[in-house]
Amino acid sequence: MTTIERPTAPQGPAATAATARPERPRRWWLLPTVLSVLAVLAVLVFGVLAPGGAQTGYRIAAPGDVNPGGIIPGDVPVPTRVAAIVLALLALAVAVLLWVRAAAGRMPGGRARITLLVLFGVLWVLSFLTWAYKGAVVDLGGLLQTMMLLAVPLAFGALSGVLSERAGVINIAIEGQLLFGAFGAVLVGSVTGSAWAGLLAAPVMALVIGALLALFAIGYQVQQIIVGVVLNVFAIGLTSFFFGTVMKQNPGLFNRPLRLPTIRIPLLADIPIVGRVLFEQTVLVYLMWIIVAALTVALFRTRWGLRVRAVGEHPRAADTVGIDVGRTRWSNVLLGSAVAGLGGATLTIGTGVAFGEEMSAGKGYIALAAMILGRYHPVGALLAALLFAFADALQLNLSSLPSGTGAGIPSQFLLMLPYIVTLFAVAGVVGRVRVPAADGVPYVKQ
Template identity: 75%
Template sequence: MSTAVQDPARPAAPSSEPRAAAPAAERQRSWWHLPAGLTVLALAALLVFGLRAPVGRGTSFRIAAPGDLNPGGILPGDVALPAGGTAIVCAILCLLIAGVLWFFAATSRALGRRARIALIVVFGLLWITAFLAWAFSGSTVDLGSLLQTMMVLAVPLAFGSLSGVLSERAGVVNIAIEGQLLFGAFGAVLVGSLTGSVWLGLIAAPIMALVIGALLALFAIGYQVQQIIVGVVLNVFAIGITSFFYGTVMQQDPTRYNQPMRLPIISIPVLSDIPVIGRVLFEQNILVYLMWIIVAVLTVALFRTRWGLRVRSVGEHPRAADTVGIDVNRTRWSNVLLGSAVAGLGGATLTIGTGVAFGEEMSSGKGYIALAAMILGRYHPVGALLAALLFAFADALQLRLGTLPSGSGAGIPSQFLLMLPYIVTLFAVAGVVGRVRVPAADGEPYVKQ
């Protein structure tokens, strides 16, 4: 029988017990958060949407509209469902999903990440269906129109959240997204009106937003001022300067300085005629297509290229990045400027993307919601886009509910409808995200030694 003898010149291998204890303690503190939150939502759907739905009313879901690609009428035009029964069935299925998550969490059994995400997505779709059946009882839900409105509202949020991802992955807190959106919207209309070209207005939007980005980088990186304070001040500055020029220049001669212009709609043949999603994905202006491209490019660049590795190393451990020859502050400067330009495209969506003139404070807090989308998306381009779509759907929903004719729907107070997007934002960030791993050096200035 042989006995293993450790080489005295060789250090003992570190024990894995402390590392295992941390995840176990983490699981004991927070393992119940997600299933408990989903259970509460499912019970609310059952008690409010299902049991309190108007008796005898139905809800119609419009699947295929006239002119859609629907050979032989495979898809029905409108699908009529009982409001209460639909909500009850969806709520029960939501409770079953919550029960599955309770089981895996309580017994510490492994549930794959993809399976967990899939269950949460199915839960969300069922819960939204229950809400729509209750809220639109006695009326028709045009799914294609609702999703089209969602997409229009999501674009500035998506560009803003991508701006935040670029900045914060490099270690700079970007609270100034609101100001970047506002400057982008202002520059797009001003230059477009002066030149008579909507395309020159589109080019001017990211350039104008670079002004806010350069100021943010100058004070946060160059002078090492507290980054959150700098961002808030720049937002106030953007509101003040654009309001000044709007009141003194644009209102005096709107046909010359503030003319409504709109980017042309680019329709992809055949694909744009697909029911429900055709107009949403394939009948949009160039900004929507740019949004998809930028999300894909950033995802690959951040996680599959040397540039992305350098950016993430600067955001995680700038001292180590500096020792291998990476210019930390230069990387942060470039990322802040690039993120500002991306946010400027989101600002252009508010004006030339929708065909409206510039107005005072027209960003209306979208920069802060974009920050919430970035956090909910866990500092990932795809996650930020999905979170932006979620918040935009809530906004589109309140707009559609506000146009229901009297006597139809669930009679939701208009004040609640106005709060709906912000309520969804608050609960999503506070209840769903939980503990998000922020880049380790986010918000910390770097001084080369």
Template identity: 75%
Template sequence: MSTSVQDPTPSTADAPVVPVHTSERLRSWWHLPTALTALSVLALLVFALSSPGADSTTFRLATEGDLNPGGIVPEDLTLPSRILALVLALACLAIAGVLWWSAAMMRPLGRRGRPALVAAFGLLWVLAFLDWAFHGATVDVGAMLQTMMLLAVPLAFGALSGVLSERSGVINIAIEGQLLMGAFGAVLVGSMVGSPWVGLLAAPVMSLLIGVLLALFAVGYRVQQIIIGVVLNVFAIGLTSFFFGTVMKQNPQMFNQPLRLPTLRIPVLADLPVIGRVLFEQNILVYLMWIIVAVLTVALFRTRWGLRVRAVGEHPRAADTVGIDVNRTRWGNVLLGSAVAGLGGATLTIGTGVAFGEEMSAGKGYIALAAMILGRYHPVGALGAALLFAFTDALQLRLGTLPAGSGAGIPSQFLLMLPYIVTLFAVAGVVGRVRVPAANGVPYVKQ
């Protein structure tokens, strides 16, 4: 005798399935809208209302030799300072309002919507700042962007070095030392041979010395990675300062010549207004920067090698179980990253035509580390962050050359702090939470 128990719950086999989304608002949902609102109010009160009503700001967009048929792009664009700042500040407030609405109503703007709005806000806010800072003067946009590109190259190469190392699980604080060794090797070898091209080849090789030591102690001997990175930076400063004081100063013609890589001009494209000279009239290091960013982006996220690197950085034990040599992968990435940073060091010397000087990296390695974090450990993001920091540096250089009586009269001490202030705000306020590779900084011991 068998008994059957029927479930009293009515069958819903034929009922339509309705997906239920249970989205939980993050505790920090208000951080970004609040920051953008505060910046918008600052633009409205300072940039718009404090600008003299009679002054105008001139933006120089083209020159006589540019490829500009029919004057499509005006050479000089003159606009009333107060009205322009007011319009830009109100546009910033509107973007901040959209982000408030999206966060409060839990209506996501899509994968690209939110970054696009933040980028638009940044562009509008910077234009409002330029309008206020240069009122009654002329902003040469092309020249400022050229300076930005020159300053961004070492930061970009340093940030890419960090991406390569930390995606595999090795914290790279030694970017400063890698840049310094690259600058030192480029000038030393290039001067001895008499060719900046040989110096370009020597720069990544010299930086490999720091990479080998970092991999040896961090991966091989499992030393605390932040400590060894700081020690290697001090080691690089001491080593280069010793050779600079004992060898280069004694015979600069033989060991410390101010060599410079030639400018490679791409015809027609280099004649475009504003962006022509910025993108298509540069030395080979700038073109290598674009190429390496593109190659690394594809390699890290579209190839088997990139999948293995990211697996080692996220879950090394799981990667080991499928046959990936974790420590060998980390060694390779640290060495490759050091070589890339060496190219950034070469930019400081043979890329700009100056001789080597003591501690000439001047903290650029640490700013590159911040660019890597701001770029969320992605090559394209790291490049964008490097351009942002370089723009603030170029801006303070340009503001420092304004004639007396023009512009906003910003104190020179504040201008010197500007790149570092932007770095702090960008990393602490704009980025929010950045997901670090799970095994970053954790040595791996094979069981």
């Protein structure tokens, strides 16, 4: 009788290597490909095509900065073509590293991946700046200062979205909350003659939009995206009406350009590049840092945060253990609206300008994109807001370069730059961001 021998599994080191080899994701090549294309374009456009004799200056230390013995140089000139090529090649090296790791099925994850992406982004942006500012000086401190000013309303708006959507309520009405906050800050501040009174009034005014959103989305269970859009239109119409009928008629009484005082922290504010950015700001900037830290701890390290996230993920399960789903959602929407109102105050009393029609100018929608890009996390939302604000600050600085300097980028493209960055940034994460499971889903108590 013949016997059939069954194939046996490989034994020894070969089997160990076969079982230890990780499996590559289906689209493992996408991220390295995108980064490689961007790096090659930077080498060609920012480097090879740059004029050979041009120079770009980087302002490191400004007059008045802490600079013992002058050891930190003021303006550092670099050859435009060489510096842009070197920076782009370093960015390409990061992309190649990701290629190698991804091809081997060992794509870095978590913090290592984020670190590599941030490193690539910094190198690519520096290569772009070197090319874009040829014949001019990049004032790094001034650029970051502008970025911070533009990031504050976006960050407050994104934090408002985090608070609402972690509890399961889609907050499209951030635009209206910013607008009502800006309107209330100027109106109350002008009548009382105090910017501090305007600061207190801004979140209270934004609560009007928040209460309407909670009433229709939670109380009457209306489709939340539609409610948010309608509330934005309502906010634009109502503030435009009062602006045209009240503020324009007597701007000295109802629409004065007030400004919160700048709080300067001695010595720290004199640190080169980042001193004035972090330690010479209005109270709104310091509040932004405090709220981001407090909200991060509260959401992920406290019982309150656990309940909020439970309501946003599985409200029925939360209800069965005694959590009041409706109250939790109401309180989070109202709290988020108040936070957005502080962002609205930044648009007026935070910068010293009077109220203008539709002055939020789509910042609420960009804040919503920052919330998504930040993966519904306060720190991530802040970093995304800083990214979008940097793109906006860059276009403002490039458009103000003297004639005959810079790369001659068309002004129309510069105006599109912040929105292009927003579009590509969000497009790169949509589909990979885990949205709270019950986000936008009304809850009916059984």
